[in-house]
Amino acid sequence: MNIDFMLEYLPLYEKAAVLTVRIGCEGILIALSVGVICALIQYGKIPVLRRIVSVYIELSRNTPLLVQLFFIYYGLPKIGISTNAEVCGALGLGFLGGSYMSEAIRSGLETIEPIQTESALSLGLKPYQVMRYVILPQAVSVSMPAFMANIIFLLKETSVFSAISLMDLMFTAKDLIGLYYKTTESLFMLVVFYLIILLPVSIIGRIIERRVRYAGFGA
Amino acid sequence: MASELLKIEQLVKRYDEHTVINGLDLTVHSGEVVVVIGPSGCGKSTLLRCINGLEPIQGGSIKLSGDEIIHGSKNLPALRQKIGMVFQSYELFPHLSVIDNITLAPVKVQKRSKGEAEEEALRLLERVGLKDKAKQYPRQLSGGQKQRVAIVRALCMHPEVMLFDEVTAALDPEMVREVLDVMLNLAKQGRTMIIVTHEMQFAEAVADRVIFIDKGNIIEEGRPKEFFNSPKTERAKQFLNIFEFESVK
Numbered sequence: 001m002n003i004d005f006m007l008e009y010l011p012l013y014e015k016a017a018v019l020t021v022r023i024g025c026e027g028i029l030i031a032l033s034v035g036v037i038c039a040l041i042q043y044g045k046i047p048v049l050r051r052i053v054s055v056y057i058e059l060s061r062n063t064p065l066l067v068q069l070f071f072i073y074y075g076l077p078k079i080g081i082s083t084n085a086e087v088c089g090a091l092g093l094g095f096l097g098g099s100y101m102s103e104a105i106r107s108g109l110e111t112i113e114p115i116q117t118e119s120a121l122s123l124g125l126k127p128y129q130v131m132r133y134v135i136l137p138q139a140v141s142v143s144m145p146a147f148m149a150n151i152i153f154l155l156k157e158t159s160v161f162s163a164i165s166l167m168d169l170m171f172t173a174k175d176l177i178g179l180y181y182k183t184t185e186s187l188f189m190l191v192v193f194y195l196i197i198l199l200p201v202s203i204i205g206r207i208i209e210r211r212v213r214y215a216g217f218g219a
Numbered sequence: 220m221a222s223e224l225l226k227i228e229q230l231v232k233r234y235d236e237h238t239v240i241n242g243l244d245l246t247v248h249s250g251e252v253v254v255v256i257g258p259s260g261c262g263k264s265t266l267l268r269c270i271n272g273l274e275p276i277q278g279g280s281i282k283l284s285g286d287e288i289i290h291g292s293k294n295l296p297a298l299r300q301k302i303g304m305v306f307q308s309y310e311l312f313p314h315l316s317v318i319d320n321i322t323l324a325p326v327k328v329q330k331r332s333k334g335e336a337e338e339e340a341l342r343l344l345e346r347v348g349l350k351d352k353a354k355q356y357p358r359q360l361s362g363g364q365k366q367r368v369a370i371v372r373a374l375c376m377h378p379e380v381m382l383f384d385e386v387t388a389a390l391d392p393e394m395v396r397e398v399l400d401v402m403l404n405l406a407k408q409g410r411t412m413i414i415v416t417h418e419m420q421f422a423e424a425v426a427d428r429v430i431f432i433d434k435g436n437i438i439e440e441g442r443p444k445e446f447f448n449s450p451k452t453e454r455a456k457q458f459l460n461i462f463e464f465e466s467v468k
Contacts, residue, residue, distance in 0.1 A: 115306065115308065115310055116310055116312070118268075118273050118306075118310075119304075119306055119310030119312075120312070121273065121296075121299065122271050122273070122299055122302070122303075122304040122373075123299070123300075123323070123324035123328065123372070123373070123376060124296050124297070124299045124300035124324055124328045124329075124376060125296065125323075125324060125327065125328055126296050126328075129327055129328070133323060133327060134312050134323075137314045138312075138313065138314050141314060212314075
């Protein structure tokens, strides 16, 4: 392996890593917001919206991210919404992740016994306060392992961004391979950078899981 | 007699075809302790749930100081603040510490300051012997301790009436006493309480009035001494006999 080559192109990878993390975070934030809203709609059995949400979830989970990105990237301008690749990447990731997050939260919500809701209501809390202060925190604690798995899954999915010409890690590696044929070095650095991003997430995730479980279990 | 606090008239509660409460009338006066007993499935717990607006009712009315309690109505949260309820399974919030369990509703619902609510919570906890548990989580407490915290949580809202739904039924025998003692103290302080229980001796000690329910209606009611020593109806006699054992030796 050519160390000099790797050192020379390190800054390129660093830049790409920043982009990957940034879009990844934006996408995860969108996914979380979409997920909470969809889960609440399904949990609350809100008539029409509930149907729309289940259509969205099936659509989002049963199509590849690459296809979703193409739709957003090439489709939106056709109906007059101009946008850039980075926004598309975040939106695509949010669209995909929203359904996974929604299912994670919904399964957490369903583990909370209805009598917890009644107990909170009997104290005079309004229904939205019951959700906000009593049910949701417990559901999130139950859902935390699924959340963390989803976050890691979404960060890894960012590797298809190169298809809409975002200069992320994958794009950078492919570019260098194409330019210099340094396949081993380029791929090695790719793996290392993904590990640098994902390992801390895994470790922090496990710590968070343990902490929320400490407070949550054994009513 | 003190003023009428809770007035239930011709209450009917049905689940589909099954009638659980059938035209029940009950008036509870301020400061009165009413103990409700009866065989399981007779509608005791359902009665409490209806009083708290947790169940839609199919007939009659429930009024607290003149305000009607209607399931799903807009002013129900406001009315519920005046009704403290304690459940058989405690239903503390497992993600909150003891003190946060108690102060959640006073702070979020009654908009009291956190400091003032905590001060009162600690005072109440001290009275039930749990001041040192304030920072712990429910899972770290025994059943009896959890139930005492649940009582304090309801008390901290300054309710006008307290409902107890078989609060000792899930407890080990050793822990029953500590919870019943707390309730006896509340009775002494002149709290209005409606207690559903299977603890007959406790019922006799705490009640101003005993109500015996079977098949969704009041079969007999009276002062505890009279009811337990010389029940008038056959059904009540039969029910109370279950608790007497003949010696096998």
